[in-house]
Amino acid sequence: MELQLMNDATLFPQFTPKQPRLMLFDMALGGHHGIYIQHLIDYAHEKKIIGEIDIVVLPQFADVHQDTVKAIAAAWHLQINLVPISIAEETALGSRGSGISRSIRNFREWEIFCRYAQKLQTTYALIMYLDTYALPIAFGRKSPCSFSGIYFRPTFHYSTFTNYQPSWKNDLQHCREKIILNQVLRQSQLDKLLCLDPFAVKSLPSAKMIHLADPVKPRPAIIGDLSGFRAKLGIEKHRRVFLLFGALDERKGVYQLLESIELLPSTLTQNLCLLIVGKTNINEQARIQPKISTLRQTHPVQILEFYDFIPENEVSQYFQLADVILATYQRHVGMSGILLLAAAAGKPVLSSNYGLMGELVTHYRLGLAVDSTVPKEIAQAISQYILATPAAFCDCAKMRIFAEQNSVEIYAETVFKCLAAVRH
Numbered sequence: 001m002e003l004q005l006m007n008d009a010t011l012f013p014q015f016t017p018k019q020p021r022l023m024l025f026d027m028a029l030g031g032h033h034g035i036y037i038q039h040l041i042d043y044a045h046e047k048k049i050i051g052e053i054d055i056v057v058l059p060q061f062a063d064v065h066q067d068t069v070k071a072i073a074a075a076w077h078l079q080i081n082l083v084p085i086s087i088a089e090e091t092a093l094g095s096r097g098s099g100i101s102r103s104i105r106n107f108r109e110w111e112i113f114c115r116y117a118q119k120l121q122t123t124y125a126l127i128m129y130l131d132t133y134a135l136p137i138a139f140g141r142k143s144p145c146s147f148s149g150i151y152f153r154p155t156f157h158y159s160t161f162t163n164y165q166p167s168w169k170n171d172l173q174h175c176r177e178k179i180i181l182n183q184v185l186r187q188s189q190l191d192k193l194l195c196l197d198p199f200a201v202k203s204l205p206s207a208k209m210i211h212l213a214d215p216v217k218p219r220p221a222i223i224g225d226l227s228g229f230r231a232k233l234g235i236e237k238h239r240r241v242f243l244l245f246g247a248l249d250e251r252k253g254v255y256q257l258l259e260s261i262e263l264l265p266s267t268l269t270q271n272l273c274l275l276i277v278g279k280t281n282i283n284e285q286a287r288i289q290p291k292i293s294t295l296r297q298t299h300p301v302q303i304l305e306f307y308d309f310i311p312e313n314e315v316s317q318y319f320q321l322a323d324v325i326l327a328t329y330q331r332h333v334g335m336s337g338i339l340l341l342a343a344a345a346g347k348p349v350l351s352s353n354y355g356l357m358g359e360l361v362t363h364y365r366l367g368l369a370v371d372s373t374v375p376k377e378i379a380q381a382i383s384q385y386i387l388a389t390p391a392a393f394c395d396c397a398k399m400r401i402f403a404e405q406n407s408v409e410i411y412a413e414t415v416f417k418c419l420a421a422v423r424h
Contacts, residue, residue, distance in 0.1 A: 034065030
């Protein structure tokens with residue numbers, strides 16, 4: 001297959017589609033945005049799915065998501081067109097911002113979606129992040145084709161969760177969200193709303209709203225001897241390893257975590273290794289490191305820092321090495337890939353008890369869930385994990401079920417079933 005990258009000179013050829021023409025549309029970068037597309041390309045290649053696929057993205061997509069571009073090139077029998085919008089179009093979108101400016105951008109992005117779907121003569125589209133376009137769709141803005149979309153962050157049902165205590169502002173937001181969602185589901189061009197939250201699907205029964213797996217692809221550790229990997233990292237033999245993995249920022253709860261370690265007695269911290277692995281910016285790193293330095297001076301704790309991006313094929317070795325996976329997000333909305341990677345590795349988590357994350361930890365017995373905005377509660381959970389066997393706080397069978405329900409195969413199969421239904 002020859003990868004086609006459409007630029008201003010070749011954009012919008014006059015197609016006369018004889019086969020299904022699928023468009024994947026994503027106006028964001030980083031994180032899952034490339035991986036979700038990559039999984040679909042890999043599946044289409046493996047299953048020899050017929051038809052053309054246009055991937056409409058921001059101009060920087062090919063630079064940011066090089067692994068996805070490689071996957072496209074490897075799908076030799078497919079006709080795939082990577083279609084970056086123009087720099088002028090991106091500039092015209094304006095800032096994401098918040099409030100009114102965000103809403104304005106959302107409407108402008110929807111206009112770009114419609115324009116490209118019409119010009120590319122798309123027969124079916126998958127919007128990779130539908131949350132952004134809920135308002136334009138609810139207001140009746142029409143699409144040139146049938147479409148489905150991935151719904152990442154529903155919150156309207158959080159009041160049914162065990163640890164959720166809504167304020168009047170939360171109640172108002174949930175009511176607003178439900179009204180908009182009902183309007184979206186009434187739109188005739190919407191085929192399926194693919195929701196990553198299984199509890200939301202149960203809370204709002206609709207033939208159009210179905211659960212979509214949040215794809216996790218467990219990989220065997222590239223280093224078979226984990227004791228050797230442990231020695232390579234310099235982890236002392238007697239210590240229990242707590243892994244904080246991923247983008248390191250305030251949202252991740254890194255500061256509350258470090259403060260919680262300050263509260264622990266030396267009898268516990270002498271048995272604790274905090275393994276911090278993930279990408280962060282220079283300013284954030286400059287805030288984190290002095291706090292770690294202070295902890296090292298006042299507590300016999302071992303803290304190892306690796307501020308770098310870890311390739312996907314090397315991720316699982318860190319999870320297999322750890323005794324406990326930390327997911328101390330601060331009031332995070334939606335799914336968390338960390339929970340899935342931990343479950344796939346069979347490792348318990350110390351998680352936020354807020355929203356969907358807390359409900360999943362409780363439902364599947366993935367480990368301990370606490371109010372991660374309170375360092376004292378994190379400290380108490382760390383103490384429990386050090387004083388007892390971590391496996392005592394989780395159910396390995398349920399963890400395995402949770403990981404299996406969110407396989408890459410199920411994710412991709414669900415998406416292409418939607419396409420097949422429209423084709424017929």
